[in-house]
Amino acid sequence: MWNNKRFHSLNYALKKEFGEKIYKVSLDGGFTCPNRDGKVGRRGCIFCSDSGSGEFAGSRRKSITEQIEDQLELISKKFPEGKVIAYFQNFTNTYGEVEYLEGIYREALSHPRVAGLAIATRPDALPEDVMELLDRLNREHFIWIELGLQTMHDKTAEFINRGYNLQVFDTSARTLIEKGIRVVVHMIVGLPHESREDILETVNYINELEVWGVKIHLLHVIRDTALHRIYMREGFPLMEEGEYIQLVCDIIGRLNPKIVIHRLTGDGSKDTLVGPVWSLNKRRVLNTIDKTLKEREILQGYEK
Ligand code: SF4
Numbered sequence: 001m002w003n004n005k006r007f008h009s010l011n012y013a014l015k016k017e018f019g020e021k022i023y024k025v026s027l028d029g030g031f032t033c034p035n036r037d038g039k040v041g042r043r044g045c046i047f048c049s050d051s052g053s054g055e056f057a058g059s060r061r062k063s064i065t066e067q068i069e070d071q072l073e074l075i076s077k078k079f080p081e082g083k084v085i086a087y088f089q090n091f092t093n094t095y096g097e098v099e100y101l102e103g104i105y106r107e108a109l110s111h112p113r114v115a116g117l118a119i120a121t122r123p124d125a126l127p128e129d130v131m132e133l134l135d136r137l138n139r140e141h142f143i144w145i146e147l148g149l150q151t152m153h154d155k156t157a158e159f160i161n162r163g164y165n166l167q168v169f170d171t172s173a174r175t176l177i178e179k180g181i182r183v184v185v186h187m188i189v190g191l192p193h194e195s196r197e198d199i200l201e202t203v204n205y206i207n208e209l210e211v212w213g214v215k216i217h218l219l220h221v222i223r224d225t226a227l228h229r230i231y232m233r234e235g236f237p238l239m240e241e242g243e244y245i246q247l248v249c250d251i252i253g254r255l256n257p258k259i260v261i262h263r264l265t266g267d268g269s270k271d272t273l274v275g276p277v278w279s280l281n282k283r284r285v286l287n288t289i290d291k292t293l294k295e296r297e298i299l300q301g302y303e304k
Pocket residue numbers: 033034035036043044045048049052053090091092122148162
């Protein structure tokens with residue numbers, strides 16, 4: 001259905017949009033986060049690492065153009081030519097003066113190999129002037145905005161110290177969607193105190209929003225985060241591989257087939273990941289998800 005995949009993958013969606021394979025390059029726009037600098041909070045989300053959940057981004061000491069060149073060099077063996085999406089990944093990539101934002105976004109877009117932008121941010125960092133900028137850029141270029149929901153449940157959101165409630169998320173997401181801007185929602189599977197039903201309720205909510213895309217993450221405990229400290233102090237069950245794979249297949253079966261799936265697991269680094277360590281073998285996890293979808297005869301949005 002989607003180039004022999006049983007779900008609507010980002011690869012498929014980008015190939016359909018641009019007629020060719022598109023890679024992503026991760027950039028650091030030099031931002032911080034309102035949940036870390038004191039505007040909203042100082043502790044950050046409990047799972048967030050020092051790099052602001054952007055372990056693989058370029059160096060903030062370099063210009064955007066230099067970072068793009070560095071990242072293109074890194075992928076030059078398997079991707080010597082062709083277009084990329086410039087991904088502003090770590091911290092809150094709309095948390096700045098609108099002139100600064102426009103400058104770095106347009107610098108990225110002016111690179112001859114950049115086909116579009118992906119901008120990761122928080123729903124409480126999208127004031128009106130930034131919304132207007134995104135609206136303008138979206139009329140001229142291919143862009144998407146990534147919002148970290150993680151869960152629709154406010155009780156869990158408080159536990160993970162997300163710093164905004166569902167109402168704030170809902171208002172920003174719907175404003176972007178009404179402007180015709182593609183929205184990609186991050187959700188985390190395996191958060192402490194969340195049941196299978198809680199997770200599937202978040203999926204139902206994402207369906208109802210009619211977002212463009214979703215990123216499904218496995219909860220990672222990363223060294224020296226608040227979550228790591230809670231894990232050491234109190235302990236909580238980490239997801240088993242088989243349990244995660246079945247749950248991801250359940251999610252795919254329920255997700256609206258129009259929603260583009262950008263990610264099906266986390267991207268941990270062996271140097272900082274405390275657990276679950278099985279997730280470091282990403283290839284095996286993804287292959288087993290494909291195999292399980294086939295065995296269970298699940299297609300995205302059509303569970304038997
Ligand atoms: S909003 Fe993002 S950057 Fe800020 S603390 Fe949470 S995960 Fe980290």
